[in-house]
Amino acid sequence: MNTLEDDLKAYYRSCRVFADPSVKAAVADLAADEWGKARAERGRLSGGDNPLFGNEAFGRRVTTYVAFVAGQARFMSVRSWLLQAAVVALVALVAWIDPFGTTGLFACLAGTAIAACGMPDVLASRMYGLVELERSCMFDARSVASARMVVLACANAVALFVLSCLIAGDGGTALTVVQIFAPYFITVGGCLAAARRMSALGALVASMAWASIVVAVAYVAAVKLPWVYELASWWIWAVVVVAAIAWALFEVRRWLSDTRISLGVLAFDSAYINR
Structure with a gap:
């Protein structure tokens, strides 16, 4: 070189x-x-000090960004959409075969899997060394990263809500929603924390490992502490999901900040340089 x-x-x-x-x-x-x-x-x-023209310009910028976000959906990997559909179908099938199983466990597995499915798209710019190029565009690397996250968040929310309705147990849909979103945000927070500290390829491996740990914890809890998934534990899940959301938002903010200014995210992964 x-x-x-x-x-x-x-x-x-x-x-x-x-x-x-x-x-x-x-x-x-x-x-x-x-x-x-x-x-x-x-x-x-x-519009300077004129609030009418200022609001019009703001609305134009919002419309432009929304169009940019919608355009990013066309560049997202089909693999992530197929994986999400497969997770929805698999969890729904398992819940249908075993209707007396632990609904909360199904919810945890689904939330974790859906979060892990989107990580390759979140790390795509770093993995292929495009961050520096994106920083020079009108919509810079931070805009690209945030747009991808918005697209994934919307798709994930739809998938998780559909799953919540399909596998809702005796505790009702509200409890299932909390049980499905808590591991989702925990997985997102852990994956982004790894992504900020490792190369893209290493972060991808670490993300899958973190998702596996979340799944393992959920399974052990279902076997050893079945009461955790009962209606009486609703307040526990509420606390966990609030903490998980706060952690995930913190990691998202740090990830977008690093994408905009950090030199660490400009490095190519050696696995892709040698191709």
């Missing part, structure tokens, strides 16, 4: 065309003029 870099530098140095300093200054002046015009145009569109 060092030899290739040196050869490229030498090549571009040999092909460099001499430019008159006055021409360079003229180009710089034109660029400054264009920047000033663009800034004035943005100020005009924002």
Whole structure:
């Protein structure tokens, strides 16, 4: 890689065309003029102190971002949608075959699996070394990451709510919703915590390991502490889901911040460099 870099530098140095300093200054002046015009145009569109025009510009920005988020859905891997559909079908099938099983355990398994299915898409930019390129675009790397998370969050919410309705037990749909979203947010928080500290490939492996740990804890609780999944433990699940949401939001904020400014997320994974 060092030899290739040196050869490229030498090549571009040999092909460099001499430019008159006055021409360079003229180009710089034109660029400054264009920047000033663009800034004035943005100020005009924002309406300054006029709340009407300010709200209109804000609405235009929101509409643009919503369109960008919707466009990101087309670039998401089909694999994540298929995996989510498979999880929904599998859990629904198991609950149908064993209607007297532990509904709370089914909910925990579903929540954890749905969260793990979306991690490859969350880490895609780092895994393929596109973060630096995305940072130079109008919608930067942070916008791309947040858009992907919004798309996944909406899809996951639909899948989890459908599962909650399908496998709701004697405690009702509300208890099942809490039992399904608690492990979901716990898995999301742990996966993003790993993603901030490891390479993309290592974070993907760590995410799957963390999801497995959450599943194992849920299973042990179902076997050793079955009362945890009963209606009387509703308040426990409420506390857990609130804490899990707070942790997940904290990790999301840190992840988006690192995507925008951290040098650590710019590194390519060696497994993909060698392909």
